[in-house]
Amino acid sequence: MRLNVAESPTSKGKTVSNEYLLPRIARGEQRAMNECLDQYGGLVWSLARRLCPNAADTEDAVQEVFVEIWRFADRFDPEKASETTFVAMLARRRLIDRLRKHNRQPIEEVLDDGELTAPSAESTAEVSSDAIRVAEAMQRMKPEQQQALQLSAWLGLSHADIAEEMDLPLGTVKSHIRRGLLMLRDDLGDWSDAGSTGTQQ
Amino acid sequence: MNDHNTNALDSLIEAALGQDSKGAAELDQLAADLGIDNGAAFGERVELAAAAVMVNSVAKATEEMPAQVKDKIRADIATRNTDSNVVTLDTTSSRTTERSGVAQYLGWACAAALLLALVIRPDSTTVPEDPADTPKVVTTAESRDSLKALAGTVTLAWNPPEIDGYESVTGDVVWNNELQQGYMRLANMPVNDPSVAQYQLWIVDPDRDSNPIDGGVFDIVADSGEILIPIDAKLSVLDPQAFAITKEQPGGVVVSGGPLLVVAAAT
Numbered sequence: 001m002r003l004n005v006a007e008s009p010t011s012k013g014k015t016v017s018n019e020y021l022l023p024r025i026a027r028g029e030q031r032a033m034n035e036c037l038d039q040y041g042g043l044v045w046s047l048a049r050r051l052c053p054n055a056a057d058t059e060d061a062v063q064e065v066f067v068e069i070w071r072f073a074d075r076f077d078p079e080k081a082s083e084t085t086f087v088a089m090l091a092r093r094r095l096i097d098r099l100r101k102h103n104r105q106p107i108e109e110v111l112d113d114g115e116l117t118a119p120s121a122e123s124t125a126e127v128s129s130d131a132i133r134v135a136e137a138m139q140r141m142k143p144e145q146q147q148a149l150q151l152s153a154w155l156g157l158s159h160a161d162i163a164e165e166m167d168l169p170l171g172t173v174k175s176h177i178r179r180g181l182l183m184l185r186d187d188l189g190d191w192s193d194a195g196s197t198g199t200q201q
Numbered sequence: 202m203n204d205h206n207t208n209a210l211d212s213l214i215e216a217a218l219g220q221d222s223k224g225a226a227e228l229d230q231l232a233a234d235l236g237i238d239n240g241a242a243f244g245e246r247v248e249l250a251a252a253a254v255m256v257n258s259v260a261k262a263t264e265e266m267p268a269q270v271k272d273k274i275r276a277d278i279a280t281r282n283t284d285s286n287v288v289t290l291d292t293t294s295s296r297t298t299e300r301s302g303v304a305q306y307l308g309w310a311c312a313a314a315l316l317l318a319l320v321i322r323p324d325s326t327t328v329p330e331d332p333a334d335t336p337k338v339v340t341t342a343e344s345r346d347s348l349k350a351l352a353g354t355v356t357l358a359w360n361p362p363e364i365d366g367y368e369s370v371t372g373d374v375v376w377n378n379e380l381q382q383g384y385m386r387l388a389n390m391p392v393n394d395p396s397v398a399q400y401q402l403w404i405v406d407p408d409r410d411s412n413p414i415d416g417g418v419f420d421i422v423a424d425s426g427e428i429l430i431p432i433d434a435k436l437s438v439l440d441p442q443a444f445a446i447t448k449e450q451p452g453g454v455v456v457s458g459g460p461l462l463v464v465a466a467a468t
Binding site: 030033034037038041042043044045046047049050059062063066067070080081084085086088089091092093130131133134135138149150152153154156157158159174177178181184185 | 207210211214215218219245246247248249250251252253254255256257258259260262263264265266267270271273274275277278279281
């Protein structure tokens with residue numbers, strides 16, 4: 001199975017030149033940034049709310065995330081990921097960076113939040129094709145594999161920290177995360193199996 | 202894959218997701234151990250997978266970003282666009298709404314009359330030099346100050362209001378026509394209940410149309426003294442002669458019958 005964490009540029013009638021927001025932002029279209037706020041504001045806000053201790057911190061965080069989106073919009077490649085996933089990746093980087101700077105580890109909050117279990121594919125239908133594929137893949141994972149992957153994805157914890165948090169052997173955690181990611185993206189497996197060819201991109 | 206490669210892959214994944222101090226150089230080294238010629242690109246694919254997991258996690262519980270946070274970010278980005286000289290004016294807003302009828306003329310005659318009594322007060326003409334290459338959270342106040350310092354920016358004080366309840370409102374409007382950006386500064390503006398009514402800004406621009414331009418809706422949610430609100434003009438403004446605030450139904454209206462609660466006007 002290949003999880004191609006990308007939406008075909010033409011799958012929804014989109015083309016890079018006239019539909020995706022990020023290339024328009026990269027060209028300096030101010031209106032595109034406003035549309036981006038409308039389109040992805042809820043997602044970024046929701047992600048930040050999970051990882052920030054209060055409303056003021058959340059506001060600062062989302063502001064930083066959208067500055068990052070504005071700065072790095074030109075790096076979006078629709079062949080690699082959907083726009084939604086790319087925006088979430090920039091948000092993740094900034095939010096984890098803030099966690100580190102403030103030495104905060106909201107492990108309990110993330111673990112205890114029932115919303116972080118994988119929703120059904122139907123419930124994600126309006127989110128993105130990536131999220132649907134992830135939902136389908138995660139439904140095939142064992143609960144502890146899901147949890148290890150969630151901790152790694154949300155908090156960027158080291159394997160050792162996740163092993164300690166979940167009270168599992170380090171090797172088990174590494175295996176859960178590796179196999180989980182390979183289930184999400186088969187192209188990682190393609191790459192890691194490339195051996196000495198070193199030519200795949 | 203042998204144990205060595207498995208360990209290298211685990212380390213590469215951990216480094217990519219952890220954003221730790223290993224950085225690009227170590228990512229590349231780990232990747233090289235696996236025969237991958239671009240560790241950063243591999244790491245990005247891992248990050249994208251993690252991001253997709255996060256998107257999936259919040260899919261059922263996505264919340265709306267508060268409007269005031271959006272406004273703050275818009276103001277921040279607008280300033281950065283200005284500083285980096287990549288401003289593209291929004292002259293084709295998708296939210297443009299045609300206005301018709303006669304009701305829209307009510308009240309605007311008052312604004313026109315006020316034009317005779319008030320004076321444009323051009324502000325500083327100094328252009329700041331701040332490339333702002335690094336991420337920095339800019340407050341709305343800083344964005345307003347930056348705009349105010351630009352050549353071509355005008356500052357119009359609110360005329361002393363005469364409407365009951367609004368007599369003590371003070372402040373001004375800062376507007377740059379070239380950039381199509383501006384801010385309202387309001388002090389002592391009465392609190393509104395957004396579920397009942399919202400304030401709406403109108404921009405009087407006879408060169409554009411006899412009907413005023415919708416400048417966006419906003420709320421005063423707390424009696425917190427002075428507040429700064431970015432102006433969200435829904436049409437390109439040609440030659441603004443006055444700015445006026447009305448109180449309308451939630452979400453605003455296309456045509457307002459007034460009354461004009463607060464007005465700032467040019468000559």
